[in-house]
Amino acid sequence: MSARELEHALRDAGVRITRQRSAILRILAEADDHPDANELYSRASALEPTVSLSTVYRTLSILEDKGVVHRLTFEGAPARFETADTPHHDHMIDLETGDVIEFRSDKIEKLQAEIAAELGYDIVYHKLELYGRRKARNQAGRLGA
Structure with a gap:
């Protein structure tokens, strides 16, 4: 979303x-990650030093109410944000780094639809969050057990 x-x-x-809101919108539109409010504030402040954290929160709240921004709440972390125009995807959260990796799996989508059908439901909306740690690599560079 632009x-x-x-x-x-x-x-x-x-x-x-305002100039402050324009800076926030620009950062949000250009983000290729899932920034939290403090990260948005930090990035926007670099463009427009008069941005306040309260303006970031108010702007995000309005955008969320309008349905153009999604609030993502991952366990043990502050809320993160992404624009609502991205195609459906799920998230893998790295418990060590806090990184959020987007992914899509046709196998998972198919299995969810099958389970819902078996229970007599049509899926209207869903989200999947996987929390994990990277597997250790041995000296040869292969994944260890």
């Missing part, structure tokens, strides 16, 4: 677009 599209969502909510 910064301009995020800006339109704010304008539709009656919010004035």
Whole structure:
């Protein structure tokens, strides 16, 4: 989602677009990770030093209410954010680094649909979060047990 599209969502909510909000929107639109509010604040402050953390939180709240940003709450970590225009995907959370890796598996999607059908349901929405640690590698570079 572009910064301009995020800006339109704010304008539709009656919010004035300031230099501070423009910086936040630009960072959010260009993020290729899942930044939390503090990370957004830090990145936006580099572009616009007058950005406040409260402006970041208010802006994210409005964007979330408008449905253009998703709040991701992973166990043991602050909420992270991503734009809502990305295709469906699931997340692997590295417990050591906090990294969030997006992935998609047709096998998992098919299995979930089969389970839901067996229980008499159609899936309307779902999310999958896997939490793990990288396997150790031996000296030859192969994964260890």
